[in-house]
Amino acid sequence: MSAPEPLVGEQLAIDLVNTRPADADLLQTPEQLARWLRLQAHRLPEGFPEPTSADLRAVREVRDHIAAALTALLHHRRPPAAALRQLNAAQSAAPAIRHLGWDGARCVVTPRRTGTTGARLAALLAEAAVELLTDPAVAGLRQCAAEDCVLLFVPAHPRRRWCSPERCGNRARVARYYQRHKPVG
Numbered sequence: 001m002s003a004p005e006p007l008v009g010e011q012l013a014i015d016l017v018n019t020r021p022a023d024a025d026l027l028q029t030p031e032q033l034a035r036w037l038r039l040q041a042h043r044l045p046e047g048f049p050e051p052t053s054a055d056l057r058a059v060r061e062v063r064d065h066i067a068a069a070l071t072a073l074l075h076h077r078r079p080p081a082a083a084l085r086q087l088n089a090a091q092s093a094a095p096a097i098r099h100l101g102w103d104g105a106r107c108v109v110t111p112r113r114t115g116t117t118g119a120r121l122a123a124l125l126a127e128a129a130v131e132l133l134t135d136p137a138v139a140g141l142r143q144c145a146a147e148d149c150v151l152l153f154v155p156a157h158p159r160r161r162w163c164s165p166e167r168c169g170n171r172a173r174v175a176r177y178y179q180r181h182k183p184v185g
Contacts, residue, residue: 004021004024004026006018006019006026006035006036006039007021007151007163007164007167008039008040010152010153010154011128011131011132011135011154012040012043012125012128012132013066013070013125013128013129013131013132013133014070014132014152014153014154015040016059016062016063016066016125016128017063017066017067017070017152018151018152018163019036019063020063020067020150021149021150021151022148022149022150027056027059027060027063029056030050030051030052030053030055030056033051033055033056033059034050034051037051037121044124045110045111045124046112046113046120048117048120048121049117051117051118051121052117052118054116054118055116055117055118055121056118057118058090058118058119058121058122059118059121059122059125061086061090061122062086062087062090062122062125062126062129063125065082065083065084065086065087065090065126065129066083066087066125066126066129066132068080068082068083069083069084069087069129069133070132070133070138070141070152073133073138073139073141074141074142074143074152079133087126087129087130088126090119090122090123090125090126091123091126091127091130092123093115093119093122093123094113094114094115094116094119094120094122094123094124095113095114095115095123096111096112096113096123096127097111097112097113097114098110098111099111099112137154138154140154140155140158141153141154142154142155142160142161144161144162144163144168145161145162145168146162146163146167146168146171149162149163149167149168151163151164151168
C-alpha cells in the first residue's frame, strides 16, 4: 500500500495540520516537506530552497502548535496559551519587512521575511494560523465524519461531512451501498 497523499485545498494552516492523518506523518523528511511546499507554491509569497532537517523541525513545531489551537477550538475550548505564544514567537523570529519596489509603472510593496529558511517558513505558516484563528469562519471547523479519519476542514457548505468527497466521502458511499446490497444470511 502506498503512503497517503497530502490533502490540499483548505486554508494553509489546516492543510499543514492535515499532514498528520491517522497513524501517519506526511512530513517526516525534508523531501516530503519540499513536496508539500511545491503543492502549496501558489499560496506561498516566495520560493524556498530545498528544506533541511532544521527547516523540517521548525515547520513541524508550528504544525503542533496550530493543531493544539485547532483541537481546542474544535472542542469549544480556549486554545492553549503556550500554543498561541509559540505561534507569536514563530512570527517574531522572521519579521516581514515591507520591501518597496518598482513594477515598471508604479511603486509596489512586497512583504519579505528575514531569517533562515526554517524561520521564514515557520513565520509564514504561523501567520496563516493567525489568519485562520481570527477568521469568524473557524467557528465552523469540523473533523471528517469518517470513522478512521482525523483530517480537519472548514465547510463551505453546511452539509459537508467529509474531508474530501473523493477520499472519505466515496468510501462512505461505497460502504452504504455494500450494506444495502449485501446478501442476507
